Amino acid sequence: MQQRARIIYNPKAGHEGLKQSLVDIFAIFEQAGYETSAYATTPEPLSAQNEATRAAQAGFNLVVAAGGDGTINQVVNGLASLKKRPKMAIIPAGTTNDYARALKIPRDDPVEAAKIVLKKKTIKMDIGRADKEYFMNIAGGGFLTELTYGVPSETKSIFGYLAYLLEGARMLPQIKPVPMHLVYDDGEFKGNASMFLLGLTNSIGGFEKVAPDITLGDGRFSLIIVKTANLAELVRLLALAINGKHLNDPRVIYVKTHKLVAKTTNGAEMKINLDGEFGGTAPMTFVNLKQHLEIFADVDAMPETALAAENDAGLPDVPVKPKTEVTH
Numbered sequence: 001m002q003q004r005a006r007i008i009y010n011p012k013a014g015h016e017g018l019k020q021s022l023v024d025i026f027a028i029f030e031q032a033g034y035e036t037s038a039y040a041t042t043p044e045p046l047s048a049q050n051e052a053t054r055a056a057q058a059g060f061n062l063v064v065a066a067g068g069d070g071t072i073n074q075v076v077n078g079l080a081s082l083k084k085r086p087k088m089a090i091i092p093a094g095t096t097n098d099y100a101r102a103l104k105i106p107r108d109d110p111v112e113a114a115k116i117v118l119k120k121k122t123i124k125m126d127i128g129r130a131d132k133e134y135f136m137n138i139a140g141g142g143f144l145t146e147l148t149y150g151v152p153s154e155t156k157s158i159f160g161y162l163a164y165l166l167e168g169a170r171m172l173p174q175i176k177p178v179p180m181h182l183v184y185d186d187g188e189f190k191g192n193a194s195m196f197l198l199g200l201t202n203s204i205g206g207f208e209k210v211a212p213d214i215t216l217g218d219g220r221f222s223l224i225i226v227k228t229a230n231l232a233e234l235v236r237l238l239a240l241a242i243n244g245k246h247l248n249d250p251r252v253i254y255v256k257t258h259k260l261v262a263k264t265t266n267g268a269e270m271k272i273n274l275d276g277e278f279g280g281t282a283p284m285t286f287v288n289l290k291q292h293l294e295i296f297a298d299v300d301a302m303p304e305t306a307l308a309a310e311n312d313a314g315l316p317d318v319p320v321k322p323k324t325e326v327t328h
Contacts, residue, residue, distance in 0.1 A: 003062065005034035005089075006055040008048050008075055010041050010067030013093035018066055021110045025066075025091065028114040034062055041071065052078025055086070062087045062117075066110065068094020073136060073275040080127050080134040080292060089117050089296040096276075099137050102201035102216070103297035121299040123307065124217050124291035126200050130284055135274040136293075138204050139286055141262055142195030142270065143175040143229070177229040179265040184223055184257035190265060194229040198222070198260060198286055202306075212247075217308035219290030223260060225253040260286040 007029070011019045022038060029036040039055075041047040048065070052075040055063050063086050065075035072090055079085050091114055092100035097107045103123065106112040128135045177192035197204065199222040202214045214222050228234060228251040237246050247254045263283035264270050270282040291308075299307070 003034045004060045005029045005036045005062040005064060006051075006060045007036065007038040007064040007066055007091075008041065008051050008055070008071070009038060009064075009091070010048070010071045010093065013067040013071065018091065018093040018110050024111045025114045028111070029062075029064070029117060032117045032120070034117075041067070046074060046077075048074035049078040052076075053082065056082055056084070060086055062089060064089040064091060066091035066093060068092070069096065069099055069137065069275055070094070070277060072099055073134075073277070076127060076136045076293065077134045080129070080289070085293060087122060087294045087296065089114075098203040099201065102137070102203040103295065104301035105298060116298055117296050119296075119298065119300070121297065122294045123297045123299060125293050125295050126217055126219060127289045127292040128198065128200055128221065129287045129289055130272065130274055130279055133274055133279055134289075135200075135279070137200050137275050138273070139198040139275075139279070140195055140273045141282055141284075142178050142180070142193060142226075175229050175231070175234065178270050179268060180225075180270070181263050181265045182223075182225065183261040184255060185259065186257075187255070189225055189253060191227065192229065194226045194234065196226075196260075196262065197224040199224070200288075214306070215308050216302075216306055217291045219288050219308075220256040220258055221260065221286070221288050223253075223255050223257050227251045227253065258288050262286070 007022075007025065009018055009022070019040075026036050026038070039051045041051070048067070048071050052063050052065075056079055063075060063079060065072040065088065071094070072092075075088065079088065090100055090103065090105055091110045092105060092107045093110055100107050100113065105116055125136070128139055130139055175194055177194055180189065180191065180193045180196065182189045182196055199214065201216065202212060224247075226234070226237065228237070233251060237249060237251065246252055261283070262270070262272075262285075272279045272282060272284050
């Protein structure tokens with residue numbers, strides 16, 4: 001039976017370079033054995049998400065997310081809740097392209113990115129669930145995590161990743177500590193923090209060493225809690241993060257966890273960031289869905305230590321009794 005692929009693409013992504021490459025991209029997926037068609041996203045809310053769900057239910061074997069991380073997130077949300085989920089492929093055409101970076105997919109040429117499918121190698125990737133929403137790369141809370149959705153889309157298009165750096169520099173002096181209560185697998189944190197991050201890959205906001213020891217598909221988040229909101233200390237931590245040296249700093253907690261419950265201790269508002277977009281407010285529960293989506297990637301370019309075993313021991317049956325860290 002003929003395999004079918006549906007390309008869901010953002011026609012405005014990559015200064016419309018993606019749209020101009022569609023004929024060549026079609027040829028590549030046809031060469032890989034897929035009868036291929038495309039859907040251009042519209043300004044309607046959840047356009048990519050709804051089409052991903054429709055394509056999966058219509059029996060497509062492969063759904064291709066072509067665009068920025070926002071388009072990829074929508075496609076993931078359209079597939080993740082389904083019992084029968086097709087394979088995914090990614091053609092990046094956004095600003096930071098964190099997910100493509102983690103999967104070693106070319107980020108500067110959509111045609112080269114499409115050629116990854118010809119290698120016929122996939123990874124079963126973990127997906128995060130935040131209450132009823134899904135995320136593929138990063139979730140977070142606190143003032144530092146707000147800068148990604150604080151940058152207008154027009155500014156992102158014009159200035160690219162520089163827009164995030166400029167917004168971050170503007171926001172740093174305004175950062176205030178948030179009284180957080182975070183419960184994870186083997187402990188909990190109570191105290192003031194400027195942010196927490198839950199990572200599913202090693203690439204966050206263009207930094208590739210924020211969680212340097214991550215193993216794709218192992219069923220665990222990398223949880224980072226930044227306990228300081230002092231401007232000078234935050235600048236130092238950001239500098240250390242470039243080389244992955246921030247994890248040894250006493251102002252940072254770094255653990256692995258399958259689940260996180262996040263809330264504030266005094267009823268204060270804490271906005272939640274899901275893959276760079278506003279995802280609601282705490283309290284919120286995050287669960288790792290182990291090896292939930294099968295995605296094409298350049299597996300040969302990854303070190304073996306970055307990949308989880310195809311069939312490992314799975315999650316522990318008995319939860320560990322939490323220990324508590326309290327700061328003031």
